[in-house]
Amino acid sequence: MSLASLCVSGYEMRKAFHYRHLRQHGLLATATVLTARPVSVLHNYGIRLDVHYRDSKNRPYQACLVAPDAEDRFTEYQAGDQVFLRYHQQRPALCELEEVLDTPWWRGPLVPAILLGGAGCYFLWEAISSFLK
Template sequence: MPTNYVAVGAVCLAGIGLAVRELWKWRTTQHLGQQGLSAAATILAVQTVAQPKGGPVQRLEVVYRTHSGTQYRRWLVAENNASEEEYVVGDEVAICYDARHPDHCVLESILTAPWWESPLYRGILLLGIFGYFLWQAVLHLRT
């Protein structure tokens, strides 16, 4: 059966791009966990977004003040948390923000997520799978 290895390679490169995105997300989260500052944020709005696979994801609009007193308003994603915790408008949540870029922040619960929910795990898994198939496609194109 003929296989279009160029198309397989293109799909693999897209998959590797997704892996790099996940690894970048993990790196950013790690940086916030190590160098970020904690703050309390007030929930202004909650949206539950249905996902094709897995449970729903909640988006939270929050407002918070940095240690210098500047107020920021951001949308955050409570990944893999929708079934575990109920977010209510007006409640406070703990966030962690970057001191150099205070508009970059995440929920502190994201920083303590189990390893299997980590972007590092997803990134390595995607990189391994698509890297293997790209390697196979290149080998078949050479022969």
């Protein structure tokens, strides 16, 4: 359990740094929604968007992104809608929705990373301590 917590913590930490990099250095693009359908992962609801966008060199890209489903959202995504995203300058296929990058810090991936990392370290410490006794 402790190793699984540490692995998930590492994944969430990597995602947090990726989001931070895209917020600071990512290039803004307008994408067109191709398809939109609701998804549920571990009781977290969202909307899976297949989008098409072009980078600064006018090369086409497609991406599958998940927009969080918020109760205060008045519009739903439909095919043909325009959304904003940020993509990596050197690797334009790496992108994320602007609204995902603008989430408050307490809803971002850093909080679960810290909590899972702390719990994983604690359980690993307890397992090693009981093994050495």
